Every structure is written in structure tokens, then in C-alpha cells.
Amino acid sequence: MYSVNVRDHFMIAHSFRGEAFGPAQRLHGATYVVDVELRRPELDADGMVVDIARATNVLRSVLGELNLRNLDDDPAFAGRNTTTEFMARVVFDRIAARRAAGELGVHASGLSAMRVCLHESHVAWAAYEAPL
Amino acid sequence: MYSVNVRDHFMIAHSFRGEAFGPAQRLHGATYVVDVELRRPELDADGMVVDIARATNVLRSVLGELNLRNLDDDPAFAGRNTTTEFMARVVFDRIAARRAAGELGVHASGLSAMRVCLHESHVAWAAYEAPL
Amino acid sequence: MYSVNVRDHFMIAHSFRGEAFGPAQRLHGATYVVDVELRRPELDADGMVVDIARATNVLRSVLGELNLRNLDDDPAFAGRNTTTEFMARVVFDRIAARRAAGELGVHASGLSAMRVCLHESHVAWAAYEAPL
Amino acid sequence: MYSVNVRDHFMIAHSFRGEAFGPAQRLHGATYVVDVELRRPELDADGMVVDIARATNVLRSVLGELNLRNLDDDPAFAGRNTTTEFMARVVFDRIAARRAAGELGVHASGLSAMRVCLHESHVAWAAYEAPL
Amino acid sequence: MYSVNVRDHFMIAHSFRGEAFGPAQRLHGATYVVDVELRRPELDADGMVVDIARATNVLRSVLGELNLRNLDDDPAFAGRNTTTEFMARVVFDRIAARRAAGELGVHASGLSAMRVCLHESHVAWAAYEAPL
Amino acid sequence: MYSVNVRDHFMIAHSFRGEAFGPAQRLHGATYVVDVELRRPELDADGMVVDIARATNVLRSVLGELNLRNLDDDPAFAGRNTTTEFMARVVFDRIAARRAAGELGVHASGLSAMRVCLHESHVAWAAYEAPL
Numbered sequence: 001m002y003s004v005n006v007r008d009h010f011m012i013a014h015s016f017r018g019e020a021f022g023p024a025q026r027l028h029g030a031t032y033v034v035d036v037e038l039r040r041p042e043l044d045a046d047g048m049v050v051d052i053a054r055a056t057n058v059l060r061s062v063l064g065e066l067n068l069r070n071l072d073d074d075p076a077f078a079g080r081n082t083t084t085e086f087m088a089r090v091v092f093d094r095i096a097a098r099r100a101a102g103e104l105g106v107h108a109s110g111l112s113a114m115r116v117c118l119h120e121s122h123v124a125w126a127a128y129e130a131p132l
Numbered sequence: 133m134y135s136v137n138v139r140d141h142f143m144i145a146h147s148f149r150g151e152a153f154g155p156a157q158r159l160h161g162a163t164y165v166v167d168v169e170l171r172r173p174e175l176d177a178d179g180m181v182v183d184i185a186r187a188t189n190v191l192r193s194v195l196g197e198l199n200l201r202n203l204d205d206d207p208a209f210a211g212r213n214t215t216t217e218f219m220a221r222v223v224f225d226r227i228a229a230r231r232a233a234g235e236l237g238v239h240a241s242g243l244s245a246m247r248v249c250l251h252e253s254h255v256a257w258a259a260y261e262a263p264l
Numbered sequence: 265m266y267s268v269n270v271r272d273h274f275m276i277a278h279s280f281r282g283e284a285f286g287p288a289q290r291l292h293g294a295t296y297v298v299d300v301e302l303r304r305p306e307l308d309a310d311g312m313v314v315d316i317a318r319a320t321n322v323l324r325s326v327l328g329e330l331n332l333r334n335l336d337d338d339p340a341f342a343g344r345n346t347t348t349e350f351m352a353r354v355v356f357d358r359i360a361a362r363r364a365a366g367e368l369g370v371h372a373s374g375l376s377a378m379r380v381c382l383h384e385s386h387v388a389w390a391a392y393e394a395p396l
Numbered sequence: 397m398y399s400v401n402v403r404d405h406f407m408i409a410h411s412f413r414g415e416a417f418g419p420a421q422r423l424h425g426a427t428y429v430v431d432v433e434l435r436r437p438e439l440d441a442d443g444m445v446v447d448i449a450r451a452t453n454v455l456r457s458v459l460g461e462l463n464l465r466n467l468d469d470d471p472a473f474a475g476r477n478t479t480t481e482f483m484a485r486v487v488f489d490r491i492a493a494r495r496a497a498g499e500l501g502v503h504a505s506g507l508s509a510m511r512v513c514l515h516e517s518h519v520a521w522a523a524y525e526a527p528l
Numbered sequence: 529m530y531s532v533n534v535r536d537h538f539m540i541a542h543s544f545r546g547e548a549f550g551p552a553q554r555l556h557g558a559t560y561v562v563d564v565e566l567r568r569p570e571l572d573a574d575g576m577v578v579d580i581a582r583a584t585n586v587l588r589s590v591l592g593e594l595n596l597r598n599l600d601d602d603p604a605f606a607g608r609n610t611t612t613e614f615m616a617r618v619v620f621d622r623i624a625a626r627r628a629a630g631e632l633g634v635h636a637s638g639l640s641a642m643r644v645c646l647h648e649s650h651v652a653w654a655a656y657e658a659p660l
Numbered sequence: 661m662y663s664v665n666v667r668d669h670f671m672i673a674h675s676f677r678g679e680a681f682g683p684a685q686r687l688h689g690a691t692y693v694v695d696v697e698l699r700r701p702e703l704d705a706d707g708m709v710v711d712i713a714r715a716t717n718v719l720r721s722v723l724g725e726l727n728l729r730n731l732d733d734d735p736a737f738a739g740r741n742t743t744t745e746f747m748a749r750v751v752f753d754r755i756a757a758r759r760a761a762g763e764l765g766v767h768a769s770g771l772s773a774m775r776v777c778l779h780e781s782h783v784a785w786a787a788y789e790a791p792l
Binding site: 265266267268269270271272307310311312313315316317320369371 | 676678681682741742743744745746749783784785786790
């Protein structure tokens, strides 16, 4: 299995609901450094997993929808806790939708799986992975 | 599959037995930077893989049993080489036992697997992973 | 010149005022990974720059005053843009005050300078340094 | 499953053919920081996944065949694009051949899988993994 | 003293002349991960060292002149060894010229010094720093 | 001012004397990842700060005297606490002596200063720097 990973980041405010979150129930924020790993069993005719420039642009565009915002105000997340693991799934789903719409290009047709990892600090991160 | 990772470290002395270890048969030591990755197929009602504060505390407590000691003096490791990969398993088993005892909280009931990785330098690390 | 560095982090929400900040004028947030470097010309009798356990505790305590909050609501920062470089100075001043109050212990009397660096992402950070 | 990882690097020149590569069709170069992860289900009698000194030496030797060269001039890659993911497979195959020739030592007989990851920058990397 | 650092990278081919360079006299290449640290004694009225978006854009533009090229073909470097430390100076001089031309904006007038560091691998880097 | 940095590591056992060290008075150990930064005002005729291959070899040789040992048994450190900052000075002095003996080569004659930094974990490090 081959894989290619690209990295970018976004910065948001949010708060959590539920006693389990303790002081994180207060409005606070985070920088998420995002790794997107794309996998496929065989390389294409150009020797690629994916066009890395396109992957970088798609990631930047998806994160641009979230960057420099208060997630508590985003109707897409109403009633949900925007934990790091939840946001990893959000980024996964949005990149998968872009791929389905052809934005990753012809090189992306052979992709079989993706993993999205959000680093919230030097000591904690969360990820979501699934077949494509 | 979702995952959450927490990081901490411990510092120990030890020596190895067996010609394969060369000069590492002498008493020496290591800093182990430890990554614990906890996995589950679906998030719980709070949108969590695990209560990250509890996971951090359990990791700190498990590493506290080993930290700032000479592993050659620990009866738990008598007759064993405390290699990095062996110690990854030790940390895995001890966290698994804490989870079984309820120390990771109600959020941890849905965990399906764990990976423990011990970084011994900027150029070498070892890990153990298994279902829970 | 000797130095010792300890690292911790905090997570906050904030917004900026001024056209120069563009979309960062919206409420958003950041994780700041903080490095505190303490310097002195000669080691003390124990061979230390500073008691690293005390330095770690003081840093944790100072960051605890800021962690998991909206800086826009903190009267201490009224009318100021809480940029990364500004916050580096805030952390510097608060650690310096703790040292003046004796919280860094007797080992800290010989310190001559400090540098506080806040990493806001994998591609950007800011620092403040000055004599003590 | 246990794993051990060793890291080294190599520096090469190359160019790509195909419109998908844009300006990377020009002769340029890269530093590849290489991680080799070796996996096995159980430790051997010494408590090892693999003799880490041998693994480090084999990796250094394999990378030495590629280091400080122009890959466009290497007959082994004639007619191929030496993308990061392609080179991950090259390093994988060459280490696997060294293992088959006994260079990883008796400790390597129980290895079941390998992953080779080439980091080309702080924001991009590629990998190849397969059973052994 | 305050400072702000931004990071980007570029990938080049080159070769060296002189016996001291050994096998690096062959055509090879490198990824350089570049850190640019800008310093000033006091913050401006907005609480900034520099407009970080402008600094990022200027760095990207300067590196774009070098990226994905063979430095041996660049007339600007004729007769010179493009070592990492030499290239750190090149990037320094080009950013300094952009600042002199006003590209860093009004926020950059108070800058007093700059440091440019080029990371060529996980074990080696070089830098140039000077007053502005 | 120009600088070049090389990195390597060593692994030791030791213990400390003095109440200030708390549980670190027990025999334990550490991995030290070592950065050596060499500085000079101008590049030499080859465009170098120092022959990086020689610098790497000298560092490896100096660390080889310390690696995989119990520092408590080394007569060179009798009656001293081998703290991270103390060991940074030891490595500094030994590299300086190698340079004085000509081991860094003719390129090293123009060096004006050195900084040695020992990373003991992902959250703590210590350094010593001085003119040469």
C-alpha cells in the first residue's frame, strides 16, 4: 500500500457542552495542524498516489471554510461538540466530497483510503480514517 | 476508525544481556517519549474517543511507576531484556489494566484497540499495538 | 552562558482589531506551545541553572491563568491586541514576577536573562527576551 | 504487533516527466528523511524485533547507493518518475532484498511486514508498506 | 527584544567544487526548510513585530525564485558554492531587499535584525543573521 | 554571523546528589539529543562555516566517549552532578579541545563561537555557549 501525506493548519474558537469537559466548557480555541494521508494499492501511470499540488490546494480550501472562525456559530455543528476527533471526521468528509466532485483530479480515482489527523498541541492529537 | 493520542515521557537506567546488544550490555539509560493512541469505531454521545484528561492522568500514573528508576532492580523485569519494544508492551499492559479497572472512565468502554510507541531518540522508536 | 528550557502549552480564543489583521479580526483561537529559556553565566553549587521541577510548575501555573479562556474577556488585555508576540511578553512578565516573589527557589537568584517563545502553528512562532 | 523504527536521510537531484508535474519537470532535488518500520507479531528470545544496529547499518548502506546522486542518470530508474512514493518502494525493495540475503541477522527471521516513509519537507511525505 | 518567525521550504539541485566536499561534488539536491526570524525592540501600535501575512508572502515569493531549479545554472551563483550557509545569506539579502522596497509593509519599519535558517535534514542546518 | 548545526545523540545512566533533585537522586538515565552550533563572522573560500562531515565525525567521537555508560562511574565527573546543563559544558569543552587539536580541519580556524544544546525530552533541554 502506498500513501502520500500533506500538512496545513487552521485556528478556531469553540466551547464544549458536558461535565466531562471541565474548564473546556468555557469559550477557548485551538490551532489544529492537519495531516491528510491518502492511500492507494498501486501507483498510477505517472508514478503518483495523487497530484500533491491538487491535494494541497483542496486541503487549503477545506480548511479555509473553518479557519479563523468561532465553531460555536457555525450551523453545521449545531448541537455537536466540536472535539478534535469530531473535527478530524469533518475534514475527512469534506475532502472526500471534493474528491467525489473531481477536485483531486484524475490521479485520485485509484485512492482506496484516507486518514485525517489533527494535532492540537505537542502532546495531543486525534484522527479519523476510513476507506474511500 | 477514530483515534486520540496523548504524549508523556519517563527516564530510566538499564542494561541488556546477550552478545547481540554489544556495548549496550553496559549499564546505561534512556529517555522514552511515550505516545499512547486509543482507538474506537464510533464517538460516544459527547463526541469523544476518550476523556483526554483521564487518559493523560492514567499515562502519567503508569509512567510514574517506572520513572527515575533502574529497571535492572525491578523484580517485574527479572530475567528480561527491557528493550524499547518490550517496554512498549509493559506500558500497553499497564494502561489496559487501568482501563479494565475503570480508571479511564465511562468514555473508555467503547475503545477497541491501543498503540503504545516509545521514542528513544530522534532516530529510533518502537511500538506495541493490539485490540483491547 | 548556560540555559535551561521547559515547554508547556495553553489554548485560548481571541480576536484582533485593525485592518492589518484581515480575517483574524473575527473571533478565533490558538494553541500556544510555550518554551521558556532561563539563562545564567555560571551554574550554582548543585550544577544547575534552575530547579527544573520548580520552573515547570511556575510555567504551568502562569499558563493556567490564561488557559481555556477568551482573552477578549480578560480585563488585563482591554484595548490591546493579544498577538502572539504580545502574549510572549505577558508570559515573560508573569514568570519574572513569580521569580521576584521567590517561586523559582534559591537556584533562580543567579538567572540573568529569559526568553519566552510561543509557537502558534508548525510554521509560525513569536518570542520575547530580555535581561532579568 | 510489535514494531521498531530507524531513521536516516539521503539527498538527490531529479526531474519529472508529465504535465501533471508542472515546474517539477525542471531539474531540481530533495532531501528525503527516511523512516523504516519493521514489524513482527512476537519478540525473539532476546526481547527484540530486530537488531537495531544491523537495521541502522542496512538502511545506511541502501541509502548510500542513492545519496548525493542525480537519479535521472541511474539506469535503474530509466523511464520512471522518481516520485517520493516511488522511491519509498525502491528503498523498501532494497531493504527486503538485504533481509533475504541475511544482512539483518537472525533476529530478522520473524519479521512480518515493513513500512518505508520518505519525508520530503515539513509538510509532505510518502510511504510504501507491505508484508515481508 | 521581540521576534516573529515564519517557515516555508524550497527544493533545488546543485553540486559543489572543491575536494573538501567529497561525494557532494556530484550533482545532487536538497530540500531546505526555511525559518525567517524578524526582530524589533518594541511592538508597533497594533501590537505586532511585522504583518505575518506579508512576511509569509514575501518569503514565498523569494523562495519561488529558487524553488524547483538547478542552482548550478543560475548566473547569480556563478563561481560560488551554494552551501546551506551561503544560501541562508542569499535568502537573507533578498528578503532585506524586499523590505527596503516596502514589501513587508509599514509594520516592518521598526525591524532591527533578521535571522534566516535553512534546515537541510533532521540532523543539519545552517543560518545567517545580521542587523537590518 | 553565520552558523552551522549538526545533531547526534547519546544514552547514559546517572544519579544526582542533593535534596533539590528529589526522586532524581535515584539511579536513572537519559537520552540526550545533542545539537552543536558552530559560528563564524564570514565564510571561508569554499563558502563554508566548517567541514560538516568533520564536524559530524568529531561530535560522534566525543559522544562515543560518553555513550552507553553510567556517568556515576566516570572519574572525570567525580563529585559533580551530571545535570543536562553540566553535560552541555562537558561536550562543549571536548569539542573545543578537538578543534584546538586540528580535528575540525583548516575550515575551523575562523570559528568564533559554539553552542551545545542537549535535549533530554520533548519538554526540556539545556545548553552552553561561549566564544571559541
